[in-house]
Amino acid sequence: MDVIRLSERSRAWGQAVLFIYLIFSPKFVYGAVKPLEANPHAKRLYDDLLSNYNRLIRPVANNTETLTVYLGLKLSNLFELNLKSQVMTTNVWVLQKWVDYKLRWDPVDYGGVENIYVPSEHIWLPDIVMFNNADGNYEVTLMTKANLRYTGEVLWTPPAIYKSSCKIDVLYFPFDQQSCNMRFGSWTYNGFQVDLKHMDQKPGSNIVPVGINLSEFYLSVEWDLLKVPAIRNEEYYPCCKEPFSDIVFNLTMRRKTLFYTVNLIIPCVIITFLTVLVYYLPADSGEKVSLCSSILVSLTVFFLLLAEIIPPTSLAVPLLGKYLLFTMIIVSLSIMVTVGVLNIHFRSPSTHTMGPCMRKIFLHIMPKILFMRRPPYNPGDIFYRDDTEGDGYIDEDYRDSIDSCADLKDGSKDCLNYDCSNYKSGLHDDDDNVRGRPSVADADNVIPRHLTPEILSAFEGVRFIAQHIKDADKDNEIVEDWKYVSMVLDRFFLCVFTSACVLGTCGIIFQAPSLYDHTAPIDIQMTRILQHGISTPPTVASPTLTPRKLKPFIHLKPQR
Known part of the structure; x- marks a missing residue:
């Protein structure tokens, strides 16, 4: 019973909610709501223009007539210039404009409608491709809508990401400048069928100094754009006698060298x-x-x-x-x-x-030139220095014995008779005696024979020590000379x-x-996009088309 009562109560609440909805619904208050309809004039114009339109046929009244297509390029991003693969990746808008005589109408007949947007797949499009494509698609892949004006003028600006081949010059890397080209042209039609021109091209000139629109360009963190000219070319191929026109867009870039x-x-x-x-x-x-x-x-x-x-x-x-x-x-x-x-x-x-020549050059001449000063050499230090063991110094008793050895090695008879005082006193009195005194090697000639064998053995030992110290002094002086020569060479x-x-x-x-080129980057001067990413409202500036001969308006018969 409780379940039945609960279901009846829920049904009553539902009916109440439905009643309230019907009372406050717009249909009840304002009457029946009419279905939304699009612009009937634009719809009728669209049907009239494309009902019998053939998008596969070149839109000219006479087959011998040349269709002029105006081409432009708006650079949005310079993604990368890969030096290793020599490929430049860019994000661009391909601006294309031409006159299709089959897409004209009189705005008076269609409620004042002067332009209309139609899917680009439904109208004739020039097969403009990039010839020096390195990877990806040659043609535009995103088919955006085309803008039609009542004069027959068609404006189509699809975006595209191109990977173009670029010859890299690494001679001055990383202080280098690179020049890359993007070459566009019709893949099928020759120059007599489709005449390709730049949007800003002046009569009588095939060069446009600023051929790329940089108003929506995001500044690159690696490159500065210096020049963006465009050049129109006409080339002849062996297969055909007709010329083929193309437009080459050049980007001259200078590397930012901080990194x-x-x-x-x-x-x-x-x-x-x-x-x-x-x-x-x-x-x-x-x-x-x-x-x-x-x-x-x-x-x-x-x-x-x-x-x-x-x-x-x-x-x-x-x-x-x-x-x-x-x-x-x-x-x-x-x-x-x-x-x-x-x-x-x-x-x-x-x-x-x-050698003497080496000694003169490296010990006397070059030190003066190199502002080197050698400390004076004291040969007497060797007598009081031990180069092999210990702390390097000799005790007092041993030093006295060496001093006695220095006297004994002069070979004086007075010293050998234990009366060295007279010899020492006269050592500094007469320079001739010093220069003419006998050497240690001649000590045998002055050794008295009446001395005991013990004294003679001691004398021989002292003489040997003196001679050894004298030779060590000479060797050490030569070693120090070689070291000084190496120091001179190091300084040199x-x-x-x-x-x-x-x-x-x-x-x-x-x-x-x-490093000597102080040309101001053109991208900084022309872009309207600030560094924080805000841009001014874009305006697509394009010249007014002046076709060779405009056909009179085709008054399409309105559909009943």
Whole structure:
């Protein structure tokens, strides 16, 4: 019973809602609603124009008459210029205009309708294609509506994304300028059937200085547009005697170099000047060759990065490649020079002898030229220095024995008779005696024979030590001379390689003509799209068509 009551209550609520809807419905208040209808004049015009229209036939009254098609290009985006594949990708609007005598009407007969939009698939279209297409479709794929005027003028502006082939010149990369073309023409009709002209072309001239509309162009982050001319050409092919007309739209672009300067040029310059520091590094550190090798490996990595960017062409070496090659040559030469300097640094008297000419040049002349000053050499330091073990110094007792040895090696008879005071006092009185005193090698001639064998053995030991120290002093002086020669060579090559790096860097990088070209980009001057993405209302400016001969209006018979 409860279920039956609930269903009856729901039916009552439904009837109440339906009653309220009928009362407040527009049909009840205002009467019957008439169905919406489109513009009857436009509909009638559309039916009259296309009822007997054949879109496959060229719209001319006489087959020998030439149909003039005006072509223009509006650039919206420059998506990419791929250096590796040599393809330019652009987003454009292809502006096409012509006169179709079969699409004229008198606005008076159709309620004052002067223009109408019709699907482009229903009317004749010029088969304009891009000849230098690299990938994708040759023709327009998005069939937008065409705008028809009562004079028979047809305006069709379909958008398209084109991938055109572009010959890349990498000679001055990354300070380069590129010139790419987009060539449009009719694929089927010759110049006597369809005469292709630019919308802004002046009579008697085939060149339009500003041939691409940049009013809706979004600025590129990689390129600046310098010139956008258009040129009309007529070419003859072996197959036909009739001319074929086409229009070439050119884009001359200059690369924005900030990215490559920060990520390629500056690191390469820094790595190049690191080579100079190799000659400032002491030879005893043992890291000169290691530093050169590390720099060479870094440059190899930059070469690999460059190979991934530029096309594999053998026509020209890019500017950055020249600089990297120059840097690698500098680093390779620095490795060879460093090996030679280290060879000189570690020479010894037992293996090499320094000639007098070399001694004069590297020890006397070149240090003055290179502003080098050598500390004075004190040969007496060798007597108080231990070069092999310990802390490097000799105790006082041993030093006194060496001093006695220095006296004994002069071979004086007074000293051998244990009366060295007279000999020492006279050592500085008479220079002739000093120069004429006997050497240690002649000590046997002055050794008294009446001394005991123990004293003679001690004397021989002291004489041997003195001679050994004297020879070590001479050897150490020669070793220091070789080290000083290596220091002179390091200073010399430091100056040479610094000059070479500065001159080479400036001479290679400043070859690029774009560094001296201060032409203002034309895209910044002509675009109406601001950087934050807001644009002014676009206006499609196109010249008024002046056909050779306009046919009188065709008064279409209105349908009843």
